[in-house]
Amino acid sequence: MSHLQVGQAFPHESAALHVSGEARYIDDLPEPKGILYAAVGMSSQAHAGLKRVDLTRVREAAGVIAVMTAADIPGENHLGGALKDEPVFAVDKVEYLGQSIFAVAATSVEAARRAVLLAEIDYEGLPHNLDIRAAVAAQQFVLPTKTLERGAVKPAIEQAEYQLAGRFQLGGQEQFYLEGQIALALPQEDGQFLIHSSTQHPHHVQEVVATVLNRRQKDIVVECRRMGGGFGGKESQPSFFACVAGLLAQQTGQAVKYRVDRDDDILLTGKRHCFDICYRVGFDAQGLIQGIELDYAARCGISADLSGPVNDRSMFHADNAYFLENVAIVSYRCKTNSQSNTAFRGFGGPQGMMGIEYVIDEIARYLQRDALEVRQANFYGKAGVRDLTQYGMQVEDNIIPELVDELVERSQYRARRAAIRRFNQSHQWVKKGIALTPVKFGISFTATFLNQAGALIHIYNDGTVQLNHGGTEMGQGLFTKVAQVVAEELQIPMELIRCTASSTEKVPNASATAASSGSDLNGMAAQAAARTLKQRLLDFLAAHYQLPVSEIEFKVGRIMVGKKAELSFAELAHLAWFNRVSLSATGFYKTPKIHYDPLTMSGRPFYYFAYGAAVSEVEVDTLTGEYRVQQVDILHDVGESLNPALDLGQIEGGFVQGMGWLTTEELWWDQQGRLRTHAPSTYKIPVASDVPERFNIHLVDKKPNREATIYRSKAVGEPPLMLAMSVFFALKEAVESVGNYQHSSGLRAPATPEAVLMAIEALRAKVKS
Ligand code: MTE
Ligand code: HPA
Ligand code: MOS
Numbered sequence: 001m002s003h004l005q006v007g008q009a010f011p012h013e014s015a016a017l018h019v020s021g022e023a024r025y026i027d028d029l030p031e032p033k034g035i036l037y038a039a040v041g042m043s044s045q046a047h048a049g050l051k052r053v054d055l056t057r058v059r060e061a062a063g064v065i066a067v068m069t070a071a072d073i074p075g076e077n078h079l080g081g082a083l084k085d086e087p088v089f090a091v092d093k094v095e096y097l098g099q100s101i102f103a104v105a106a107t108s109v110e111a112a113r114r115a116v117l118l119a120e121i122d123y124e125g126l127p128h129n130l131d132i133r134a135a136v137a138a139q140q141f142v143l144p145t146k147t148l149e150r151g152a153v154k155p156a157i158e159q160a161e162y163q164l165a166g167r168f169q170l171g172g173q174e175q176f177y178l179e180g181q182i183a184l185a186l187p188q189e190d191g192q193f194l195i196h197s198s199t200q201h202p203h204h205v206q207e208v209v210a211t212v213l214n215r216r217q218k219d220i221v222v223e224c225r226r227m228g229g230g231f232g233g234k235e236s237q238p239s240f241f242a243c244v245a246g247l248l249a250q251q252t253g254q255a256v257k258y259r260v261d262r263d264d265d266i267l268l269t270g271k272r273h274c275f276d277i278c279y280r281v282g283f284d285a286q287g288l289i290q291g292i293e294l295d296y297a298a299r300c301g302i303s304a305d306l307s308g309p310v311n312d313r314s315m316f317h318a319d320n321a322y323f324l325e326n327v328a329i330v331s332y333r334c335k336t337n338s339q340s341n342t343a344f345r346g347f348g349g350p351q352g353m354m355g356i357e358y359v360i361d362e363i364a365r366y367l368q369r370d371a372l373e374v375r376q377a378n379f380y381g382k383a384g385v386r387d388l389t390q391y392g393m394q395v396e397d398n399i400i401p402e403l404v405d406e407l408v409e410r411s412q413y414r415a416r417r418a419a420i421r422r423f424n425q426s427h428q429w430v431k432k433g434i435a436l437t438p439v440k441f442g443i444s445f446t447a448t449f450l451n452q453a454g455a456l457i458h459i460y461n462d463g464t465v466q467l468n469h470g471g472t473e474m475g476q477g478l479f480t481k482v483a484q485v486v487a488e489e490l491q492i493p494m495e496l497i498r499c500t501a502s503s504t505e506k507v508p509n510a511s512a513t514a515a516s517s518g519s520d521l522n523g524m525a526a527q528a529a530a531r532t533l534k535q536r537l538l539d540f541l542a543a544h545y546q547l548p549v550s551e552i553e554f555k556v557g558r559i560m561v562g563k564k565a566e567l568s569f570a571e572l573a574h575l576a577w578f579n580r581v582s583l584s585a586t587g588f589y590k591t592p593k594i595h596y597d598p599l600t601m602s603g604r605p606f607y608y609f610a611y612g613a614a615v616s617e618v619e620v621d622t623l624t625g626e627y628r629v630q631q632v633d634i635l636h637d638v639g640e641s642l643n644p645a646l647d648l649g650q651i652e653g654g655f656v657q658g659m660g661w662l663t664t665e666e667l668w669w670d671q672q673g674r675l676r677t678h679a680p681s682t683y684k685i686p687v688a689s690d691v692p693e694r695f696n697i698h699l700v701d702k703k704p705n706r707e708a709t710i711y712r713s714k715a716v717g718e719p720p721l722m723l724a725m726s727v728f729f730a731l732k733e734a735v736e737s738v739g740n741y742q743h744s745s746g747l748r749a750p751a752t753p754e755a756v757l758m759a760i761e762a763l764r765a766k767v768k769s
Helices: 015-020 056-060 109-116 132-137 153-159 202-213 238-252 262-268 307-316 349-367 371-378 400-411 413-426 478-490 518-545 569-578 644-662 719-739 753-768
Strands: 036-042 048-054 064-068 100-106 120-125 141-150 162-170 182-187 193-197 220-224 256-259 275-283 289-301 327-335 430-443 452-459 465-469 497-499 552-555 558-561 565-568 584-590 595-597 602-604 608-621 627-636 694-699
Touching (some): 036 238, 100 109, 132 289, 141 307, 153 275, 153 289, 193 238, 275 349, 289 307, 307 327, 307 349, 349 430, 371 430, 400 413, 400 430, 400 608, 413 430, 413 608, 465 478, 465 518, 478 497, 478 518, 518 584, 558 569, 608 719, 627 644, 644 694, 644 719
Parallel strands (some): 193 220, 289 327
Antiparallel strands (some): 141 327, 162 275, 182 256, 430 608, 452 584
């Protein structure tokens, strides 16, 4: 069946407003009279006891109206989560450089920022640690170690023809949303608060603010019309900013805005987890893995935050697209004196996959084979053969082998690889590399209970529609996709639908918009609400015109009531209202089929998988380590696309963001534990000129999701980020051409030009000796 609304390339609902600058972000909202501005006093030490915190000069500073410390908090001093292990304001000790100790509200941003610097704090220095392996050695963890094992791993490795062991260091990543963290707290009557928060999870903000302010959830409304990007960095972290604004608003009775500048944002908030990966693998002459041990140690920072599910997801993606018959994965959740790491697009999946992809690349180098052949040798099979993941879920719809074959053809991988080998032989200083990597990404929150959503639809008596659901808009186009679903169900043009701000007042207890499942979940909830309304309208028309429902037809904008009447949607809405039909409905959805036992880490945590693959070609200047990505070919599976324009944008953006993670974005802490790359001057995200020169993206041709998702589409938000693994392995290959592909370069990620140059120099030294 073809659809008129769903599947069409509608522009993002706010595209015009984004480019004209009219789209309102929280800092653009009109400021109420008497508004105050917050700033936070941050620790200058990575780990220390707080011997004396004297805020006298802060209190006396010009423009300061209120000061808040842990002692002034009326509720509980923690940012939520099962462990309650991260305070809003530090008490007795600080555990990372930048941690918040107190907050002020002042009459201007300047006054607030100046005042917090006047605090007199005596620290009692304690030893700090940011090293992942040192944390493992000292057994410093935020959560217990987890293991996932299948088969007889040790004998499988030892009896294999070949063995390799090694270590791979993989950096983290700052989310670098363009709109920084921000909250605006507006006190209402009778102890209520309206909080505008730039958040992927309004309900979480509501819950935490209620706990910290000593209120109940009924008294707190959290609203978010849109974010200027979230990328996982606004899944849990916004509650801190909302609490600071809320606490100060409660204390002063005034509106309080807390907006941080970029440096403070980067210093305060968690990022993608850095990983330190060790492996031992046994394989045969074809590169088929017989047994593998993967040891994943993650830098979690000072508290658990989302580190549990992030690291679980890394274990669930340690197979990527490969059947690992005998596998043992250990996951250490290391406590370090750094920002509490959190969600970032892919949510541990990218780190999990980089482990196995690195091992496969090393196997290929060792066997002197094309890494693609080794990848293909290890792919999951068809139903019944080599199709069981290490967590016991069957891969029912594996399309990776065909998808990769098609991409090999489309990109002319083999011919280009041969040409690159010739090029490298005839060029001494400039070297090229090419790599193809696949992606298989599990869709659903691994915590089963989070896979639920609600929606609320009103039809007004002029035939226009307000649509609301529990999801949030962060640029990914969720509001547009869900509106398309409703337009399709009601057979009305898109312009009749207004998407309204996400609000805890409209849909309660909503999950975070995360795990790429925004449109899967909220699309279904909205569809349910729209179907309820349509059925009500059909029943009304049948009774009103005295004919069977089967004779009524909704066409776009016209409703044909048998031969008796033809109505516009506005006429229908008015008639239904006049006849006292309820024109408001809610919808609810929960993902079927999924179940998962966190203790044994087994079950079916994912409703389905999203697949894709990418080929990247790079050129490296081996005298400087600088490089360019010259061509990228992507083939990606979005099922039956809800909106191919938005999906293409997600693939382009996700890929480039992943490329930044593995190439130029480097988090660097100094000896004192100070993150020195806390501004765009030192932390380099990709810019327009870094986008691959030739960037060819194709969607897998109309392949409906085998599961009954919304219009058989597939989630697209996170999976494309991992396609950028191909850039890293193309760089690694170019580097290793320097040693005539005889040695591993041990290249680490991010492969900054500096890292590339160091790897090249090390290889040159090795070749000479
Ligand atoms: N795209 C834009 N433009 N901005 C974002 O912040 N976040 C990503 C992805 N794409 C993000 C984005 C992340 S981390 C997720 S989980 C999904 O969008 C969330 O939205 P969805 O579930 O509606 O795809
Ligand atoms: N993905 C993203 N966010 C999450 C998840 C997940 O699997 N679980 C909890 N929050
Ligand atoms: Mo996305 S990391 O699941 O917010």
